[in-house]
Amino acid sequence: MIKGQVVVITGGAGLIGKEFVKAVINNGGIAIIADINIEIGTKVKDTLSNELNTHNIDFVTLDITSKDSLTETIGYLNQKYGKIDALVNNAYPRNKNYGKHFFDVEYADFCENLNLNLGGYFLASQQFALYFQQQGFGNIINISSIYGVIAPKFEVYDNTPMSMPVEYAAIKSALLMLTQYMAKYFKGMNIRVNAISPGGIFDHQSEPFLESYKKQCLNKGMLDKSDLQGTLIYLLSDMSRYVNGQNIIVDDGFSL
Numbered sequence: 001m002i003k004g005q006v007v008v009i010t011g012g013a014g015l016i017g018k019e020f021v022k023a024v025i026n027n028g029g030i031a032i033i034a035d036i037n038i039e040i041g042t043k044v045k046d047t048l049s050n051e052l053n054t055h056n057i058d059f060v061t062l063d064i065t066s067k068d069s070l071t072e073t074i075g076y077l078n079q080k081y082g083k084i085d086a087l088v089n090n091a092y093p094r095n096k097n098y099g100k101h102f103f104d105v106e107y108a109d110f111c112e113n114l115n116l117n118l119g120g121y122f123l124a125s126q127q128f129a130l131y132f133q134q135q136g137f138g139n140i141i142n143i144s145s146i147y148g149v150i151a152p153k154f155e156v157y158d159n160t161p162m163s164m165p166v167e168y169a170a171i172k173s174a175l176l177m178l179t180q181y182m183a184k185y186f187k188g189m190n191i192r193v194n195a196i197s198p199g200g201i202f203d204h205q206s207e208p209f210l211e212s213y214k215k216q217c218l219n220k221g222m223l224d225k226s227d228l229q230g231t232l233i234y235l236l237s238d239m240s241r242y243v244n245g246q247n248i249i250v251d252d253g254f255s256l
Contacts, residue, residue, distance in 0.1 A: 001237045003028035006081045008073075010034045010064055010124060011091030013044040015203060016143070016225055020088055023229035025052050029236070030081065034062035034073060036093070064091050064120035070127040078131070086139035086236055087128040089121045099165045113167040118174050125182060125193070132191045141235050142179050142195040146251045148172030149197055153254075156212045162205070172197075176247050183245030192244045194235050199251025201225050218253030 007024045011017045012033030024031040025048075035041035038061050045059040060076060063069040077084050093116040097109040125140055132138025145168070152164040176195055183193040200213055202222040214221030231248050234240050249255060 001027040001233050001239075002085075005029040005085040005236060006032065006077065006083055007086045007088060007236060008032040008034050008060075008077065008084060008128070009088045009090055010062060012059075013037060013041040014090070014092070016198075016201065016228065017090050018044060018048065019225045019229055020090060020232055021048055021057060022052065022226075023232055024236070025054050025056055027233050027237075029085075030056045030058070032077060033057065033059045035059070035091070036061065036063050064089075064124040065093065065116055067123060067127065070124060074127060074131050083135060084128070084131060084138070086141065087124065088232070089124055089140065089142045091120065091124075093117055093120055094167070098167060099163070101163050102166050105166060110167055110170075114171060114174075117167075118171045118178070121175060122178065125178075129182070129186065129189075129191055133186075133189050136190060138189075138191040139236060140182065140191065140193045141232065142175050142193070144175045144179070144195045144197045144247065145172040146197050146199050146249060146255045148174075148176050149247070149249060150255045153216055156209065156216060158212065160206055160209045162209060179247065180245045192241075194240070194243060194245065195247040196228060196231050196235070197247055197249045197251070198228055199223055199249075199254045201228075213254075216254050217251070218256070220252045223250065223252065 007029050009017050009020045012021055013035040021031040033041050033045055041059045045057050049057045060073050062073050094113050098113050147169050157163055179193050179195040200222045231250050
């Protein structure tokens with residue numbers, strides 16, 4: 001499906017990022033784990049390389065909020081591979097105070113988290129798009145969320161310590177408009193920009209939450225991390241060559 005493609009996955013050492021790496025390798029691509037944590041990133045690269053019996057996984061240290069880090073990474077990859085086919089914006093940088101309940105969020109933390117995440121997605125997209133423009137082609141896939149599309153269903157968090165952070169809603173909804181903005185701005189440049197909006201991903205949440213969440217869905221409930229692989233590969237492949245500026249929701253009907 002994507003034979004020979006060089007695909008950069010920010011946050012590639014994380015829960016979803018690792019599944020994206022597997023998907024790229026299993027479909028003939030070259031996966032670049034771009035992560036700020038050298039120790040974890042290197043370990044994930046080695047583990048997945050052994051597990052998948054491949055030499056087509058690379059690791060680069062990347063801070064998506066640093067222009068210097070981005071340009072250095074792009075230069076390294078261009079020198080090593082001669083091209084970059086796609087950027088998957090999957091990282092989720094946030095500060096230590098992220099995720100508090102609405103009335104407990106400090107203004108400075110709200111601003112910092114938007115700058116880190118949405119700002120990081122903008123900066124990474126900008127710098128890779130400059131490279132794609134010179135290259136003559138490119139593909140950007142942003143990982144958003146159903147909570148970028150619909151209002152939070154706060155009731156699924158009842159009787160749990162969990163909440164749906166206000167920063168998350170602001171970031172993910174803005175990311176969808178940024179996706180459309182870039183897709184249209186890049187008209188004539190042969191650079192596609194699309195988004196994937198997943199529903200909840202299983203990560204050993206509490207049973208009361210899982211049960212409450214499933215009641216809002218149509219069949220499965222919480223998704224497995226591997227359930228996003230097919231959508232990613234579709235957007236990376238030529239099967240979606242004229243899909244541009246779109247958002248694909250993968251949520252088992254949670255948003256209905």
